[in-house]
Amino acid sequence: MKYWLCITTRENWEIIKNKKIWGVPQRHMNIIKKVREGDKLVFYVKQERKDKAILEPKIVGIYEAIGEAYKDNKKIFKSSSGSNEVYPWRIRIREVIIGELDFKSLIPKLSFIKNKKRWSGHLMGRAMVEIPEKDYELILKTLE
Numbered sequence: 001m002k003y004w005l006c007i008t009t010r011e012n013w014e015i016i017k018n019k020k021i022w023g024v025p026q027r028h029m030n031i032i033k034k035v036r037e038g039d040k041l042v043f044y045v046k047q048e049r050k051d052k053a054i055l056e057p058k059i060v061g062i063y064e065a066i067g068e069a070y071k072d073n074k075k076i077f078k079s080s081s082g083s084n085e086v087y088p089w090r091i092r093i094r095e096v097i098i099g100e101l102d103f104k105s106l107i108p109k110l111s112f113i114k115n116k117k118r119w120s121g122h123l124m125g126r127a128m129v130e131i132p133e134k135d136y137e138l139i140l141k142t143l144e
Helices: 010-019 026-032 133-143
Strands: 003-008 021-024 040-045 048-050 053-055 058-065 089-102 128-131
Touching: 003 010, 003 133, 010 021, 010 040, 010 058, 010 089, 021 026, 026 089, 026 128, 040 089, 040 133, 058 133, 089 133
Parallel strands: 003 040
Antiparallel strands: 003 128, 021 089, 040 058, 048 053, 058 089
């Protein structure tokens, strides 16, 4: 079993929760194809700006993959870049736990983040990052 940090926006997080589907852009096809049934997906919403407020990054839930990656060109996700990107590579998921956890407070304890000062570089430009089991266990325990 593998553990994945899935990087999304707050708007797409609502779609993920409602439809129980995780999707990534075409350019991230190779990483999502590594996900297997039973793998755990930890959902991370990025820092965003809403009006003048800054919404801090958070862990918002954990799901389990209940199938393999498949392609579907039906537009259900919103592109963060404002383009018409579809996020065609998808996986069906089942809820493990939902909750909110401040991500920045976890950084000192997460082993997959090597540079604690420039932590965002570990996530920038990615849709998914494989994380060690001990990081997954820490997140799960903190969410419970």
